[in-house]
Amino acid sequence: MxxxxxxxxxxxxxxxxxxxxxxxxxxxxxxxxxxxxxxGRQGMKWRLFCGNNTSxxxxxxxxxxxxxxxxxxxxxxxxxxxxxxxxxPHHIRIDFYPKFYCECNWxxxxxxxxxxxxxxxxxxxxxxxxxxxxxxxxxxxxPDGIPTKMRRYYMRCLRYIDxxxxxxxxxxxxxxxxxxxxxxxxxxxxxxxxxxxxxxxEVNTESKF
Numbered sequence: 001m002x003x004x005x006x007x008x009x010x011x012x013x014x015x016x017x018x019x020x021x022x023x024x025x026x027x028x029x030x031x032x033x034x035x036x037x038x039x040g041r042q043g044m045k046w047r048l049f050c051g052n053n054t055s056x057x058x059x060x061x062x063x064x065x066x067x068x069x070x071x072x073x074x075x076x077x078x079x080x081x082x083x084x085x086x087x088x089p090h091h092i093r094i095d096f097y098p099k100f101y102c103e104c105n106w107x108x109x110x111x112x113x114x115x116x117x118x119x120x121x122x123x124x125x126x127x128x129x130x131x132x133x134x135x136x137x138x139x140x141x142x143p144d145g146i147p148t149k150m151r152r153y154y155m156r157c158l159r160y161i162d163x164x165x166x167x168x169x170x171x172x173x174x175x176x177x178x179x180x181x182x183x184x185x186x187x188x189x190x191x192x193x194x195x196x197x198x199x200x201x202e203v204n205t206e207s208k209f
Contacts, residue, residue: 022048022066031062031069038063103160109153113140 006014026032036046038061050065052058062069070076084094102108117136118129141147156177163173 022070026066026070029073031073032066033063036063098164101160101164104157104164106150106153106157109156110140110150113149113153 004014008014023032033046036042036044047065049067050058052064052068056071058064058068058071060072062072080088087094097105114133114136117139118132121132121135122129123132140149159177160173163176168176
C-alpha cells in the first residue's frame with residue numbers, strides 16, 4: 001500500500017494497492033541475482049522470464065529466471081487465485097480445466113450438440129432460430145427428464161482427463177478413449193457376431209446313378 005497524496009473526509013490519508021515488482025520482492029527476501037547462474041548462462045544477466053510456459057513452477061527450478069524463483073516460494077505456492085478467494089468463504093468448489101483442451105470440458109460437447117441440432121432444423125428465420133435453440137436445449141437436456149446426454153459428455157471428458165493424467169499425448173489419448181467405441185473385440189475364438197457369419201454350402205455335382 002502507498003499514499004495517493006489525497007485525504008479522506010476525516011483527514012486520514014488515502015492509500016492504494018500497487019505491485020512493487022518481481023525484482024523488489026526478491027530483493028526484500030534476499031533472493032535477487034544480478035548474474036545468471038543456470039547452466040549455459042553463467043556470467044549473463046539474470047532474466048525476468050526464461051520463456052518456459054510448460055509449467056508455472058518449472059519443476060521447482062528457482063535459478064532459471066526471476067518469475068519462476070518467485071513462483072516457487074512457499075507463500076506464493078499456497079496463494080489461491082482471486083476467484084477462489086472470493087468463493088471459498090461460501091464453500092463453493094472450483095475445478096479449472098486445462099487451457100486449449102476442449103475435449104476435457106463437457107460444456108463444449110453440450111454446445112456442439114445444440115449447434116448440430118440448430119443446423120439440422122434451421123429454417124433461416126430469426127423466429128425459427130429462437131424456437132430451434134429452445135428445442136435444442138430441451139433435446140440435449142430435458143427439463144423434466146434424465147439428462148442422459150449431459151452425463152455421457154461428462155463421462156467422456158473424464159476419460160480424456162484420466163488419459164492425460166497417465167502421461168498420454170493427444171493421439172494416444174484419442175485412441176485410449178475412443179477405441180472401445182470404434183472397434184469390436186471378439187473374446188471368443190469359436191464364434192463370430194451374427195453379422196459376420198458366413199455359411200458355406202458344398203454342392204456335390206457328381207451323379208450317383
